[in-house]
Amino acid sequence: MRTIARNEIGRLLDGLLAGYAVYAPVRRKGILVFDRIRSGDEAILDYANTRTSPKHVLMPQMETLLSSCGEDPGVSEHTDCGKPAVLFGARPCDARAFLFLDKVLRDGQSRDVYYANRRDSLLVISIGCTQPRETCFCTTTGGGPLSAEGSDILLEDLGSVYLAHVASSRGAEFAAAHGLLDTCEGEPPGSGTVNGGLQPAIEPPVDLGLLKAALDRSFDDPLWLTLAEKCLGCGICSYLCPACHCFDIVDEEAAGVRVRNRVWDSCQFSCFTAQASGFNPRPTGRERYRQRIMHKFNYCIDNHGMAGCVGCGRCVSECPVNLDMRQVLAAFGGRRGGN
Amino acid sequence: MRNPYAPVRMRVERNAVETEDASIRTLSLSFVERREVFAFVPGQFAELSLLGVGEAPFGIASSPADPDLLDFTISRAGQVTTELHYLEPGDTVGLRGPLGNGYPLEELHGRNVLVIGGGFGFSTLRAFTSFALHPANRGDFLDLEVVYGARNPGLLLYKDELKNWGRRDDMSLSVTVDNADQDWSGRIGTVPAAVKTLQVDPESTTALVCGPPAMIRYTLPVLAELGLRPDRIHLSLEMKMKCGIGKCGRCNIGGSYVCTDGPVFSLARLDRLPREY
Numbered sequence: 331m332r333t334i335a336r337n338e339i340g341r342l343l344d345g346l347l348a349g350y351a352v353y354a355p356v357r358r359k360g361i362l363v364f365d366r367i368r369s370g371d372e373a374i375l376d377y378a379n380t381r382t383s384p385k386h387v388l389m390p391q392m393e394t395l396l397s398s399c400g401e402d403p404g405v406s407e408h409t410d411c412g413k414p415a416v417l418f419g420a421r422p423c424d425a426r427a428f429l430f431l432d433k434v435l436r437d438g439q440s441r442d443v444y445y446a447n448r449r450d451s452l453l454v455i456s457i458g459c460t461q462p463r464e465t466c467f468c469t470t471t472g473g474g475p476l477s478a479e480g481s482d483i484l485l486e487d488l489g490s491v492y493l494a495h496v497a498s499s500r501g502a503e504f505a506a507a508h509g510l511l512d513t514c515e516g517e518p519p520g521s522g523t524v525n526g527g528l529q530p531a532i533e534p535p536v537d538l539g540l541l542k543a544a545l546d547r548s549f550d551d552p553l554w555l556t557l558a559e560k561c562l563g564c565g566i567c568s569y570l571c572p573a574c575h576c577f578d579i580v581d582e583e584a585a586g587v588r589v590r591n592r593v594w595d596s597c598q599f600s601c602f603t604a605q606a607s608g609f610n611p612r613p614t615g616r617e618r619y620r621q622r623i624m625h626k627f628n629y630c631i632d633n634h635g636m637a638g639c640v641g642c643g644r645c646v647s648e649c650p651v652n653l654d655m656r657q658v659l660a661a662f663g664g665r666r667g668g669n
Numbered sequence: 670m671r672n673p674y675a676p677v678r679m680r681v682e683r684n685a686v687e688t689e690d691a692s693i694r695t696l697s698l699s700f701v702e703r704r705e706v707f708a709f710v711p712g713q714f715a716e717l718s719l720l721g722v723g724e725a726p727f728g729i730a731s732s733p734a735d736p737d738l739l740d741f742t743i744s745r746a747g748q749v750t751t752e753l754h755y756l757e758p759g760d761t762v763g764l765r766g767p768l769g770n771g772y773p774l775e776e777l778h779g780r781n782v783l784v785i786g787g788g789f790g791f792s793t794l795r796a797f798t799s800f801a802l803h804p805a806n807r808g809d810f811l812d813l814e815v816v817y818g819a820r821n822p823g824l825l826l827y828k829d830e831l832k833n834w835g836r837r838d839d840m841s842l843s844v845t846v847d848n849a850d851q852d853w854s855g856r857i858g859t860v861p862a863a864v865k866t867l868q869v870d871p872e873s874t875t876a877l878v879c880g881p882p883a884m885i886r887y888t889l890p891v892l893a894e895l896g897l898r899p900d901r902i903h904l905s906l907e908m909k910m911k912c913g914i915g916k917c918g919r920c921n922i923g924g925s926y927v928c929t930d931g932p933v934f935s936l937a938r939l940d941r942l943p944r945e946y
């Protein structure tokens with residue numbers, strides 16, 4: 331079977347619930363997010379993308395790293411992530427962000443066991459996009475609406491049916507076990523299907539290589555100040571970004587229980603780099619906004635071979651002052667054929 | 670799989686006041702559980718923690734020649750450092766490390782070493798100096814010249830050691846204070862002013878520098894005047910850190926992370942990085 335009917339998805343997910351923690355797009359408090367489902371028919375299939383990214387499946391907004399209790403000197407490490415998980419319905423941009431997080435957190439010189447354990451027990455079934463949003467720019471960052479990077483299985487949406495593309499050996503095992511046999515081997519997603527013509531619909535605002543070269547020369551550009559004057563420093567872009575991974579480590583003690591927690595943090599906050607002495611190497615919004623762009627589109631390319639942005643567009647659509655990442659990138663001289 | 674966030678337990682053996690105002694103390698720690706040798710080089714750091722209170726990075730202030738007893742010199746600045754100051758012998762504290770790169774020992778072999786420290790930044794330079802003076806290591810280096818300064822005599826660290834070093838004939842030591850008191854008979858003036866008076870052969874000398882930003886700012890031009898090349902000046906930098914393993918994303922200077930690529934950088938390398946430190 332190379333396809334799975336849209337109306338069979340609920341049953342497929344029901345079949346997974348016994349063995350897996352299943353995350354799928356659902357509406358919670360009126361907002362479309364990825365969350366655990368208890369029944370296959372909870373999953374929403376008709377969506378452009380979720381408001382928040384699915385990165386919390388691998389890196390919760392807050393997690394306990396260590397804890398101890400009372401007089402007991404023993405420390406619990408909380409590295410067990412429970413039963414294996416399936417993330418169903420991630421968009422290709424968000425799945426591709428996992429590749430980036432892998433490079434930073436799992437595959438670097440120190441393996442982050444908390445992330446790695448979750449990642450290694452997660453199966454990602456993504457669904458290719460048919461209708462990009464106005465704010466999408468995945469093609470700028472090397473992805474695309476049918477990119478299978480970071481996914482184990484990519485479902486290509488053909489309307490009433492999905493075409494399953496196996497993208498990893500784990501995906502192949504899973505597909506075989508659940509009757510999602512891949513019969514389009516050697517055929518890349520989109521070839522000869524209704525979606526083949528979709529990719530060019532997302533016009534890249536910049537060329538990543540030109541942009542990187544421009545940023546190498548732009549550390550002292552006066553434009554950073556202009557941009558920072560607009561930015562509120564609220565950090566919503568970091569919190570919604572599927573690739574932002576910077577975190578704080580914070581201890582707490584209450585009722586004899588001592589914990590060390592990891593929580594999401596943002597380079598847009600002044601306390602992010604403020605030293606105990608009072609000195610802050612990034613004292614104003616200018617330095618902090620520059621860090622956000624430089625980190626994603628310059629330093630990450632040097633260090634990890636890919637941008638720390640997948641073009642999901644959440645920072646564009648949710649920014650309270652309409653600071654549009656695409657315009658920022660274009661302004662730094664990454665325009666095709668420009669300088 | 671090793672958990673890079675899980676500390677090992679250390680026992681406090683000593684907690685000694687360093688400065689007259691008691692704002693800086695040195696903790697000497699031993700390992701509670703024996704494990705493989707704690708192999709480190711001077712200039713590396715570790716994260717010390719008290720679960721439920723917090724964790725913070727500190728340079729290892731003692732020589733690797735004694736890997737069983739680690740010194741950390743701690744300036745009281747916030748909640749974690751305050752709680753660390755209160756520790757008593759027998760108390761336990763968590764340690765993650767060694768972290769970072771340390772001073773480039775191999776590059777220093779067979780060369781004169783000029784050690785320049787200011788204030789609280791002297792801790793890892795003390796580790797290097799003790800290491801270099803160890804009979805097993807002293808022959809690896811030519812002349813060893815140490816310049817160390819503090820704002821006033823009461824703020825000088827490691828006073829007993831300074832006395833011993835001052836009496837040795839296999840090194841030279843200049844201790845200087847910005848502001849003297851009645852009992853001070855030593856040099857008065859800033860660290861860069863003291864460096865300026867040195868006779869240095871720039872071809873055979875490498876400098877190790879750690880101190881407050883102002884000291885570094887005024888010392889670097891003096892080193893340039895003395896003829897030291899930027900690749901023969903190594904600075905140990907401070908930056909706010911959390912994870913210490915290159916993941917939490919806050920201690921970068923351009924694409925380099927102070928926690929994993931540093932904290933020791935050559936001036937030549939820093940000159941290629943943005944000035945954001």
